[in-house]
Each structure stands twice: as C-alpha cells, then as structure tokens.
Amino acid sequence: QTLKTEVGEFYTKLGNECIQEGVSLSVIMSSPLGHEPGSGVTGAHFVDVASLAELCRHSCGNFKWLRYQESDIFTEWNIAIDKEGSYAHQIREEILQSLNMSLGYDAIFKMRCSAGLRIKAYLPKTKSQGEIKDDGISDSPELVLSCIMPDTCIAIELDHRIGGIPNALEEDGRRSSDSIAYLQTALLYTTAFGNRRVRVTTLALKVTSSIPTIFDAANFDALTAFMTRQAISDIFDQGSLHRARQKILNRCVSILSKYRKHGEVQASPGQLILPEALQLMPLFCLSLLKSRMFRSSLAKISSSTCKPSPTADERAFHLWFSSNVSPAISMLSVHPSLYELSNMTSDVGEPVLFKARRTGQSGQTDVDGHFEQDELDRLSCEPYIQLPPSTKPSVACMRPDGVYLLDDGFRFFLFVGRDVSIDARSEFLTFEEVSDTGQRHVSISTSSDFGSRVWNVISQLRKSYRCSTLEKFERPLYSPVIVVIGSGGAGFRTVIDSALEEEMIESLVEDTSSDGKNYEEFLIDIFNRVKNATM
Secondary structure, three states: OHHHHHHHHHHHHHHHHHHHHOOOOOEEEEEEOOOOOOOHHHOOOOOOHHHHHHHHHHOOOOEEEEEEOOOHHHOOHHHHOOOOOOHHHHHHHHHHHHHOOOOEEEEEEEEEEOOOEEEEEEEOOOOOOOEEEOOOOOOOOEEEEEEEOOOOOOEEEEEEOOOOOOOOEOOOOOEOOOOEEEEEEEEEEEOOOOOEEEEEEEEEEEOOOOHHHHHHOOOHHHHHHHHHHHHHHHHHHHOOHHHHHHHHHHHHHHHHHHHHHHOOOOOOOOOOOOOHHHOOHHHHHHHHHOOOOOOOOEEOOOOOOOOEEOOHHHHHHHHHHHHOOOOOOOOOOOOOEEEEOOOOOOOOOOEEOOOOOOOOHHHOOOOOOOOOOOHHHHHHOOOEEOOOOEEOOOHHHOOOOOEEEEEOOOOEEEEEOOOOOHHHHHHHEEEEEEOOOOEEEEEEOOOOHHHHHHHHHHHHHHHOOOHHHOOOOOOOOOOOEEEEEOOOOOOOOHHHHHHHHHHHHHOOOOOOEOOEOOHHHHHHHHHHHHHHHHO
16 A cells, blocks of 8 residues: 555656646556456556556646457557557557647646636546646636647536626616626647647626526536536545445436426426436436446456456546546447447448538629638538447347447447357458467458448547537547457357457446446436435
8 A cells, every 4th residue: 555655646746747847748558458367456467557647647648548459469560550450550540649639738727707606626626637726815726737638628616606696787887687607718828839829718608597497508418527527526535436426326316306396397296307408317327327437346256257347447547537538428438339230221331421502602603713612511511421320238239140339438349149140240250360379369351341331430430429410529549449259159259258248248337237227227216316305
C-alpha cells in the first residue's frame, strides 16, 4: 500500500510540473488480453493504469490502452501493419490519430454567470483535467490546461444563489416578469503556429418556474455525460462503490419522481411515466451500474479462467475515460449497440450520398457559371455508409445461426453463431495458423463482398456515432475488431473464444447478471421507488 501511494504521488507531482512547463504527456500502452487467471483482481498482466492515467489527467494528455491477442504479435510486422484488424495496424492508427490532432497549448478556461447563479464545482471533483486555480475571492475559478484537444469536454456544476435569479430590467427601469440567465465562457490558448487567441462563448437562457418546461428542454446526451461525472465524483468522495451505486439509483428516482409529481401528466397508479426527452434515463442508470466502473469485481465461477471482471486496470481505465467522456458517446460507453449482419439488405455497407440543393443568388448561377453552395448543405451532404438496423443488446435476440456486430464504444465484437454454416464462414472470415504459438488467428476478409461491407460499417461507426443525423464526431479511440466464434462452431478456439464470448456477454447490460437485474426487472424496481417517493 505504501509503495502504491508513493508511486501515485510521483506521477501526480510529475503531472503538476508538466502543467507549470506547459507540457502535455500522452501514453499509448499495450498488454495482452490476459484471459489466463492472474493474482486476484490485478490479473495476470497488471500495468498500473491508475498511476499512468493520473499523469495524463494532470498534463491534459491522452491515455490509450491497446489489448492484443498473443497470436497478433507473431505476425510479420511489415505485413500486418496494413492489415485492418491487426495489432500493428491499430498501433499505427492510434499514433497517426495523436499526431494529426489539432491542439491548443497553454490554455486557461474561465466561466462566469449572471446574478443569481454561481459555479459550484468542476466535475468530476478532484479528478478533472488540468489544475483549478481559486484565489478565494472570485467566484469563478480558472482551469489551467497544458493543452486542449477537439474532444476536450469540461463539465461544470452550477448552483442557485440565495434570492434566486432577478428579473430583467426594462427600458424604463422597472423589473419585467421575464428573467434571463447568462453564462459566458472564455478559453485563452496558443495555436500550433504560436498565435495567442481567446474564444468567448455567451449563452442566454430563459428562466422558468415551470417544471414541465425544464424537462422538455432537457438534453439527454449532456445529462448522461454530467451524471457519469457525478457518479465518478461519488466514488472518491464516499470511498465506496456501494455508496456511489446507491447515489446513481437515488438520482434516477429523484428526477423521475419530481416529473411524476410536478410534470402535469395524467398517470395511472400502476404506470411509470417518463419525460419525452428522458425516455432512456432508467436504461442509462442500469447500464452505468453494470459498467466496469461500478460493478463488483468478482471472479466468475462458471468462467474457464476464473479471471475477475473487471480487473483493477480495467476499472481504472474506464474511470479515466468516463471522467472526460463527451456527450456524443457517453451513452455508448456504458450501453452497447448490437447490429445483426446475417440478413443485410443490399444497401447496407454501401455509400449513400444525398444530392445537395445548389443555388446561387435567387436560384441563379454566378458569373462563372458555377452554383454557390451553402456550407451547411455541403457538410450535410457528405457521403456516409448505410448501417444495418440495430437490435436489443440481449442474448435472447442473438440467434445461433446469426452473425452480429457488438459495439461497446471501446471494441467491436464480431460474433459468429455456432450454427453458421462452414461455407458462410469461409466467405467473410480468414483463418491463419500462427506457427510460433500453435494458435489460429481469425480476421474478417477484405476480399469478399460481405467482408468488405462489414468493414465499411465498422469504418463508419469509428468516424461518427450518430451516423443517421450525419453528425461528424471521430472517436477518441481506434476501436479494435475482435472475432468471436460461438462455442461448438467450426473454427472454435477452445480457450480464447470461450473467454471472449464471456467478455462480450458481460457487455449485454439489459440481461440478468450476477451483478444486477435485467432491464424489465429494473424498471419495476424504479417504478416502485418512484411511487413511494411521491406518496
């Protein structure tokens, strides 16, 4: 315990020195998947993610943890580096993503509020990126960052001052019945070319005392990212996973009970009413409770390896990642998406391009005969890959003769059911014998039509989470592709596929597990708690 404390203090001190010198450190680390049993919760390949991630947090860098199968590292590097799905290819893409990223340096972030509001805390408390400087006089502390990235996301908790938000002044000096709250942020940073710039954003929000109006205006993605940070703060404040889990449940019940009580909705005594914008709130809370951050770390008796899940490194990594998670992927990072690939229609996996509405002034061409095109139209009409329909991430929805793609935000699992025919497997899978280990490496073929379309789908998911709305968002991690063959199927690898299948099933948070109820049972529990809270 003393050794771990000293190591943690060393990295914290080094991170603070990096801030003083304007240095940002990013770490790309790799280790085996480690399906064999290890020494308790640390697993067989303990690398102390918690300490390394703390260094990246203080210096505002990235921490990327690559997991590989042992058969990957025995493949010739110069061949594997251009092979999609290989360990060498993943390392190259992660390095290129880090090198090509647009950055700002020596940044100072500051926020201020209008009368009636104040900044309560940066979230997660004590675990936000950078260094918070509070002089004790100003009610707007500064956040000092060594660097900022395109996916840098800052969460701030606001609080009401005593007396509330004053009504706005009219031209004659009298107070109007309407109030507006103002929030302003300023980000001072240095570009890669050495230019010092400041970006100011001002937001004016109408003030209301109507609770239904507040619920109607709720942004679910922002709320999930905020609640995730709150829950992580609870772990360090309470010092207990059990208490942090209980607080997640209490927040969900508190929000829904207030809507039931003040939302002006007609609800029968036996019906759970959810706000339109927060229909997935119970599902998110269940997924958060079952995530690697908050679920119990116990060895599974039924497992062939008896490896605890999650290990200490896995929990530390997910805590670090979710402390900085963007609203764009906050839900995906705890609740996976499942796509069925068995019955893909002809358009799935193929590019789709909408025709832009191109007009000049008054619908006419310009002098050169070219049409002017609105920038928004241009961005909205970029081609994207048609995705297969998603299905409920549950074992009950996975047929033994089906092929499925599970996306949990960190990895892609391609699951091939045990009853999929040998001919169908050979059409989109490539099997390679690794002579040095005696293991068989399985990958998705790029030469077949089915395999190429699957790779197109994976490529689109890596680029953007909300593909249906064409929102451009590149994930902070280059998610690897892991092929899992169902138990008893042709090409089944006894040890590794059994472990991978168990790991994949753990991600299906809507099913009953040793660590919690299924979604239907959880909804009943939430309903009973909400009903008791409103009685």
